[in-house]
Amino acid sequence: MLLFGTAGIPLSTKERNTVSGIERIKELGLDAMELEFVHGVNLSPQLAEKVREAKERLGIRLTCHAPYFINLNSAEKPKYEASIKRIMDSARIGSIARVENVTFHAGFYQGGEPEAVYKKIKGGFEKILEGLAKEKIKIRLTPELTGKGSQFGSLEELLRLASELPEVGLCLDISHLHARSGGKYNTLEEFNQVWKQIKKSLGVKGLEDIRIHISGIRYSAKGELEHLNLKDSDFNYNDFIASVKANKVGGIVTCESPNLEGDALMLKKMYTK
16 A cells, blocks of 8 residues: 655745644645755754654654765765764654655765765764674665766666675665656556566565655656656556556655645545545
8 A cells, every 4th residue: 555745844834944844744635745955954852752752642653854965986985974974863852753765865876886876875874783783773674766977776676685685675766767767767668567576576575565756747767857746747647646556565655846745645545536
């Protein structure tokens, strides 16, 4: 079964804080919310406890997005270590709030050979997993499929990472995949191929509780340019919803469109029809 939610506090929330956002998610009839740490982990441990209470009281599932300033392929040691710290800080606060997973963009190729970049980024994941185990933090790392060819995070790379590191999942940003491929992955057949590829790499369990990001998207030959509302884009969300139902995909769909809850509610209505 798929659940639907927003990337951050719904736009219609009267009081702009995380707890009120969770309450608004419930009022709207949505199921989940992604905490946005994109400009920094700005949630205190005390507030994270209140977020956890609201989540458990209302039955809302939570995920989070770590800061944008992450590059596990950086050749500069301070930037590499800062990237690991940002992911760890997101996981620490997220675990207090009972967030299920931490999503982030893992890094950039920076002209490097893809296999060498993969090995370095995998090493970063291993270091983070070691830190999480040491601190007894139970939270899943879900690196995001990225929207540009200059960024590490193709579907093949993320599936390889998840198959080699069982503690790691993935966030399938289906709109990024569409943009990264220059407009492909936009038909029922192509969406079905994605689920087939995930199932082949990760087994049936790989489809049972997956993280998905979705929005309308504008792109160029180099990939993603900006997020759009679904109806203002060429993204074929009708076939996408048909494909997830046909393939019995489960997990959380996080809407990143500019109108957030508008598109999230539209997708949920289509899915539950």
